[in-house]
Amino acid sequence: MSLDQVDQMEQQTAITGARFVLRPLRVSDAGLIAHYAGDKRVSRLTSSIPHPLPPGAAEAFVARAMKGDDNEIIWAIDGTSDGGPELKGVVSLKRMDRAQSEIGYWIAPPFWNTGLAAEALDLLIDANPFGDTALFTAVFQDNPEGAQVMTGRGFEYLGDAETFSVARGATVPTWTYSRKL
Numbered sequence: 001m002s003l004d005q006v007d008q009m010e011q012q013t014a015i016t017g018a019r020f021v022l023r024p025l026r027v028s029d030a031g032l033i034a035h036y037a038g039d040k041r042v043s044r045l046t047s048s049i050p051h052p053l054p055p056g057a058a059e060a061f062v063a064r065a066m067k068g069d070d071n072e073i074i075w076a077i078d079g080t081s082d083g084g085p086e087l088k089g090v091v092s093l094k095r096m097d098r099a100q101s102e103i104g105y106w107i108a109p110p111f112w113n114t115g116l117a118a119e120a121l122d123l124l125i126d127a128n129p130f131g132d133t134a135l136f137t138a139v140f141q142d143n144p145e146g147a148q149v150m151t152g153r154g155f156e157y158l159g160d161a162e163t164f165s166v167a168r169g170a171t172v173p174t175w176t177y178s179r180k181l
Contacts, residue, residue: 022075032087034058036108043167051167138174
């Protein structure tokens, strides 16, 4: 591990919830990220995860997250504090402009429909690590559960759009949401 990676891990704040901790990614997360993100059910709900997941992709993702980027923070959803697995999913914030960020996440299939996504997003919104005045997100229109998670967090529908999904190899219609903080 390089000094830059240690510095990023020290600068990124862990956020503690009732069932898990949002913490910086670490090298040991790569195996579970490859396992879960390599699941077609997960990758097809994201714009950037390819399917099949190429060898080394999870390691490269972790290395990028650990390197640190002033414009994006990526957290592991770590369930060990509640006796669960080391990684249940990933949540991120990517800075936009004018004190706004885009929020993104994926949850490992064994933890779908458990309230994990809602709790992780609530923690991140409450912590507001960039001091944002607004958050944005997009949800594929064939993922009404994802839309329900966002509207349940106070996100308001802005309109329809589309984005390219690497896993699907196609442009997919999305719903766009925002939330004022």
